[in-house]
Amino acid sequence: MTMNYSFLIPSLLILVLIMGYYFFRPRLPIRLNRSFLAILTIDICTEIFEAISSRLHETCSEHAPWLLWLFGVLFFFFYFSRAYMFFVFTISILDARGISRSRLHVFTPVVYYFCALLALTSPFTGWLFRVENGYQKGPVYFLFYVCCIAYILFSQLAAIRHRKELTTHEFISISAIQAILLVGIVVRALVPNWLVMNTFCLMAIIVIFLSFLNPDLYMSERGYVYNLPAFQALVSECVRRRRPCRILAFALQNYNEHREIFGGAQMDEALVAINRYLADSFRQMSPFYLRNGFYALVGQNLPDLDVLRDSISLRFASQWKTSNGELRMTVAFVEADTEILDCPADRLVNALFLSLDELGRASDADSSRSLTDSIEQITERLEIRRCLEHALDHDELEVFLQPIVDTVSGKRIAAEALVRLRDGQGKIIRPDLFITLAEREGYIARLGEQVLSKVCRFIHDHDMDAMGVRWINVNLSPLQFMSRDIPDRFTAILRQYGVSTDRIHLEITEQSMIDFSLMRDQIMDLHSSGFEFALDDYGSGYSNLTRVRRYPFTNIKIDMEVVRNYYRDRDPLLPALIQAFKKMKFTITAEGIETADMAEAVKEIGCDYLQGYYFSRPVPMPEFAAM
Numbered sequence: 204m205t206m207n208y209s210f211l212i213p214s215l216l217i218l219v220l221i222m223g224y225y226f227f228r229p230r231l232p233i234r235l236n237r238s239f240l241a242i243l244t245i246d247i248c249t250e251i252f253e254a255i256s257s258r259l260h261e262t263c264s265e266h267a268p269w270l271l272w273l274f275g276v277l278f279f280f281f282y283f284s285r286a287y288m289f290f291v292f293t294i295s296i297l298d299a300r301g302i303s304r305s306r307l308h309v310f311t312p313v314v315y316y317f318c319a320l321l322a323l324t325s326p327f328t329g330w331l332f333r334v335e336n337g338y339q340k341g342p343v344y345f346l347f348y349v350c351c352i353a354y355i356l357f358s359q360l361a362a363i364r365h366r367k368e369l370t371t372h373e374f375i376s377i378s379a380i381q382a383i384l385l386v387g388i389v390v391r392a393l394v395p396n397w398l399v400m401n402t403f404c405l406m407a408i409i410v411i412f413l414s415f416l417n418p419d420l421y422m423s424e425r426g427y428v429y430n431l432p433a434f435q436a437l438v439s440e441c442v443r444r445r446r447p448c449r450i451l452a453f454a455l456q457n458y459n460e461h462r463e464i465f466g467g468a469q470m471d472e473a474l475v476a477i478n479r480y481l482a483d484s485f486r487q488m489s490p491f492y493l494r495n496g497f498y499a500l501v502g503q504n505l506p507d508l509d510v511l512r513d514s515i516s517l518r519f520a521s522q523w524k525t526s527n528g529e530l531r532m533t534v535a536f537v538e539a540d541t542e543i544l545d546c547p548a549d550r551l552v553n554a555l556f557l558s559l560d561e562l563g564r565a566s567d568a569d570s571s572r573s574l575t576d577s578i579e580q581i582t583e584r585l586e587i588r589r590c591l592e593h594a595l596d597h598d599e600l601e602v603f604l605q606p607i608v609d610t611v612s613g614k615r616i617a618a619e620a621l622v623r624l625r626d627g628q629g630k631i632i633r634p635d636l637f638i639t640l641a642e643r644e645g646y647i648a649r650l651g652e653q654v655l656s657k658v659c660r661f662i663h664d665h666d667m668d669a670m671g672v673r674w675i676n677v678n679l680s681p682l683q684f685m686s687r688d689i690p691d692r693f694t695a696i697l698r699q700y701g702v703s704t705d706r707i708h709l710e711i712t713e714q715s716m717i718d719f720s721l722m723r724d725q726i727m728d729l730h731s732s733g734f735e736f737a738l739d740d741y742g743s744g745y746s747n748l749t750r751v752r753r754y755p756f757t758n759i760k761i762d763m764e765v766v767r768n769y770y771r772d773r774d775p776l777l778p779a780l781i782q783a784f785k786k787m788k789f790t791i792t793a794e795g796i797e798t799a800d801m802a803e804a805v806k807e808i809g810c811d812y813l814q815g816y817y818f819s820r821p822v823p824m825p826e827f828a829a830m
């Protein structure tokens with residue numbers, strides 16, 4: 204049988220080219236890169252040994268049998284290793300995405316060990332192949348195909364199992380690699396003397412290279428240093444494999460302001476210069492540009508972090524040249540050591556960003572902080588999120604009511620609904636902690652609706668007039684106006700409990716009164732369905748009278764800090780302001796009344812309603828009803 208080398212030799216040449224390119228470009232020290240290098244090396248060896256053994260087979264009469272045995276064994280050994288390595292590569296993609304290993308991975312190497320052992324012992328057993336007038340198939344030669352197909356299946360199963368954690372692109376790429384290898388093995392079985400399997404392996408390698416290893420995927424767009432995905436991959440690998448890894452991150456302070464002042468183009472030039480400085484000066488480490496003027500250096504055996512920090516500070520003490528002039532920036536540092544920190548990688552990266560955000564906005568140059576505090580903060584935030592999700596899913600948010608007292612009658616006339624969340628031990632989490640989190644992470648609409656439903660249920664279940672409560676104030680976050688259908692949803696909730704809209708007043712804080720038309724439209728809609736509006740925390744933000752008049756408020760709640768200041772200094776501004784508001788037909792509520800004197804003081808200057816601990820703290824609904 205004569206062999207056809209016209210597929211094998213070009214494949215080999217292209218492989219050598221890819222190998223050269225791989226070494227020429229920067230590589231991240233992660234397993235994904237190492238297993239790619241292993242595939243390349245093993246594939247090149249397999250092809251070389253296949254070429255040699257095929258040639259020996261063709262010209263067997265001219266060679267001693269031991270030579271055929273030697274290259275036969277080498278070929279089979281590398282051939283099985285290659286099949287296994289393609290599978291290992293799939294696993295390292297999952298690794299790089301931080302996906303934990305499943306039981307599948309523990310048993311999978313067994314097939315490889317078994318086949319490799321068969322290959323190595325072939326000269327003694329002759330099970331896989333024999334040397335008799337060239338190469339002859341042994342009784343278990345079918346394993347040649349079984350091994351490959353098994354690893355193709357294992358890879359595909361692993362990808363399917365973790366389908367959700369992979370991007371569509373990654374999943375398709377992994378599947379394409381398996382499909383190419385499968386076609387290769389089938390063609391090889393049909394026409395063994397074409398030596399065509401190698402071309403299919405090359406195709407698979409090219410897909411790997413383009414989809415997962417193209418250095419451009421990992422390099423910062425401004426060159427020289429790696430990007431954020433690369434940083435996440437490296438840190439998550441270090442954390443998972445408990446490989447010591449030290450991080451020195453720094454923030455260019457007031458980066459956004461610099462960008463505004465100097466313009467994007469000049470700032471970009473400066474960033475390129477910084478990238479190049481980092482890449483040239485710290486060769487034993489991996490430098491990263493994360494985002495927003497944040498950098499990180501990562502290394503296993505970093506030199507003393509203090510020395511490193513000093514040298515960076517020193518460089519930043521002088522300017523960065525750009526084509527338009529010179530730019531000077533200050534930096535602040537965060538240090539981390541994954542070994543000491545012992546926390547999941549994503550939390551570590553989040554904590555790092557939290558610290559860098561804070562330092563970047565501060566102006567004390569060369570300051571530094573350790574990551575431990577931020578990790579605690581992030582951990583606390585995660586715990587709050589867990590409790591919030593649980594409470595939202597199980598309808599377990601609590602609503603407390605705080606009475607609002609009428610100054611004329613001295614009796615309660617209304618109440619404010621204040622949401623409460625409990626942690627695992629039943630302790631109350633402060634609303635300012637979880638409200639901002641709910642706003643940031645998209646839970647606020649559900650939170651607001653749950654509060655409104657509970658308030659409506661309370662109104663439905665109780666005789667409000669007998670309690671002397673005419674309405675209940677419900678707080679609204681401006682982010683709730685982001686969904687267009689809030690008027691419909693609110694009226695639907697009220698209808699469900701048979702509550703009329705004049706029983707509910709909606710509070711919006713002054714700080715959130717940004718002039719955006721979506722919010723105004725929806726406030727107008729809600730107002731026309733009968734809801735009344737109160738302006739909360741007046742005096743805590745940039746108070747603006749014209750803006751107040753553009754919205755249909757009927758009541759203004761004076762912020763407790765303003766009330767406190769008035770009580771202390773008796774500044775005539777507040778009485779004058781209240782008079783002005785009253786002329787404009789607003790009613791006035793004073794918040795944060797803690798003593799009888801305070802109540803008297805604000806009553807004198809014309810407040811209509813009072814709210815505060817002096818009358819009652821916010822209490823659970825049943826307690827409020829029993830008051």
Ligand code: C2E
Nearest residue numbers: 621622634635654678679680795796797814815816817821
């Ligand atoms: P807010 O709407 O200004 O509510 C008044 C806050 O002052 C409440 O804090 C109340 O417990 C507190 N307070 C009342 N009287 C006194 C007093 O005499 N002295 C002092 N020191 N404090 C007093 P709380 O319940 O911690 O709520 C904080 C903020 O969280 C609220 O401020 C409101 O903006 C927000 N919030 C509460 N519930 C909700 C809700 O259901 N939805 C939304 N979007 N925000 C809510």
Ligand code: MG
Nearest residue numbers: 619678710739
């Ligand atoms: Mg309020």
Ligand code: MG
Nearest residue numbers: 739740760794
């Ligand atoms: Mg308030």
